[in-house]
Amino acid sequence: MKPAIFATLLTSVLALSPQLSYADAANGPDYQTQAFDSAERTFPLFYEKLKERMPFSMGWEKNQLTPEQWRTQGLEKARELLLPYQDNTPFNPLVIDEVDRGSYVAQKVVFNISDESRVLALMLVPKGDGPFPAALFLHDHGSKFDIGKEKFVKTWNDEARLASSQAWADKFFSGKYPGDELAKRGYVVLSIDALGWGDRSVPEFATNSQQALASNLFNLGTSFAGIIALEDVRASEFLASQPKVDKTRVASIGFSMGAFRSWQLAALSDSITASIVDCWMGTMKGLMVPGNNQLKGQSAFSMLHPYIARYLDYPDIASLAAPKPMLVYAGGQDKLFPVDAVKSAFSTMHAVWKANNVEDKLQTKIWEDKGHTFTEDMQKESFDWLDKQFGL
Known part of the structure; x- marks a missing residue:
């Protein structure tokens, strides 16, 4: 015109x-x-x-269902969105090295964690016939990738990783290796590398590779967080299948990103019967504040599941674990998790456990003087709690 x-x-x-x-x-x-x-x-x-527009349409506060109905429908949706596929590959484990640590034996064991990946893990096995209670330790992010499984379990015959892990233990765990501390109590302990850490890492992963890996996994029809979730489920099943493990007493334990993995796994895996969660809980909106690590383009991808906000908030997913026992810690001085967001998440979780008539099975605590850490006193209190849940 x-x-x-x-x-x-x-x-x-x-x-x-x-x-x-x-x-x-x-x-x-x-x-x-x-x-x-x-x-x-x-x-x-x-x-x-x-x-x-974040509806959380299947969240606990919006549902009109019984606790059993809500859990059934919520788990179906969570497994659909959080797990990229189902995997039943035979584990075919092989112990390639071991050392005697007095009351228990430390082993390096290789097994098929998925159809695609055969990995090296650290496993601690008490001496005796068993069956013993067990715990799967899930490491943090920390922007430190040369160690993963070694953050919780003391390694051997690897001086560089031993020095690195001891420095990590000194910084966050009062110089202790929490996995070894629990093994001393008579638990079988398994510690694995998430994709990108320890034996499964590459140089400069912190600065370049995380975002590229996440992008490529999206292109491949899955996600970084989804792969980690799937492998955690598989690791829990592997641990529960061990001949010396009491299948009715298998816990997930995690710090920081590992805490995210712990409550997520408690919901997704039937093999997990209790969980300890230290320093990772809050509502999605409550964590959505400038500067939060969950909003940064590198570290966040290991915990971001596309579209889950349409249906379930973080405390909703964790609450799908009810009525299993769960202990959740937060630090009052933890800058990564605003206290208001933590308290709001705790409120939702307590409502779910209460509706299941097992509110005593959920313990939440804000350590007012703590930051982002899992110190010796926190370890002892949480391990005492776990002993009690498992009747020890």
Whole structure:
């Protein structure tokens, strides 16, 4: 259409509609001149609108179901979105090295954690016939990738990793190896590397590879978080299958990202019968504040499941573990997890365990003087709690 004809037609329309102006015809003269929030430049300007559209449509507070019905439907949706596929590959384990640690034996064991991956794990086995209670230790993120399984269990014949893990233990665990501490109590302990840590890492993974790995896994039809979740389920099944393990007493234990993995696994795996969760809990919206690690493009991908916010919040997923016993710790000085977000999540969780008539099986605690840590006193208190749940 020629410009002159278009101008004539537009003038005619405006004449017939006196309320309409040239600016109105174009939805006003204003337009977006910046794309991100001014503080961190990680949120789009319209992120509050998007937050309002996070429905959590299957969350506990919105449901009209019995606890059993809610758990059944919620688990079906969680497994659909969190697990990329089902895997029943034979484990075919092989012990390749072991050392005597007095009351227990430390082993390096290789097994098929999935159809695609055969991995090296550290396993601690008490001496005697058993069966013994057991615990799967799930390591943190920490932006430290040279060690994974070694963060919880003391390694051997590897001086570089031993030095690295001891420094980690000194920083977060009061110089202790929590896996070894629990083995001294008579537990079979298994500690594995998540994809990207320890034997499954690469140089400079912290700065370059995490986001690229996550992008490529999306392209392959899965996710970084999904692979980790699937392998954690498989590791729990492997641990429960060990001849010296009492299948009715198998716990998941995690710190930081490992705590995320622990409550997630308690919900997803029938092999897990109790869980200890240290320093990772909050509502999704409550953690969505500038500067939070869950919003950063590197570390966050290991814990981000696409589309889960349409259906379930973090405390909802954790609550799918009810009526299993669960202990959840938070640090009052932990800058990664705002206390209000933690308290809101705890409130939802207690409501679910109460509805299941087992509120005494959920213990939550904010250590007011603690930051992001799992110190000796926290370990002792949580391990005493676990002994009690398992009748020890």
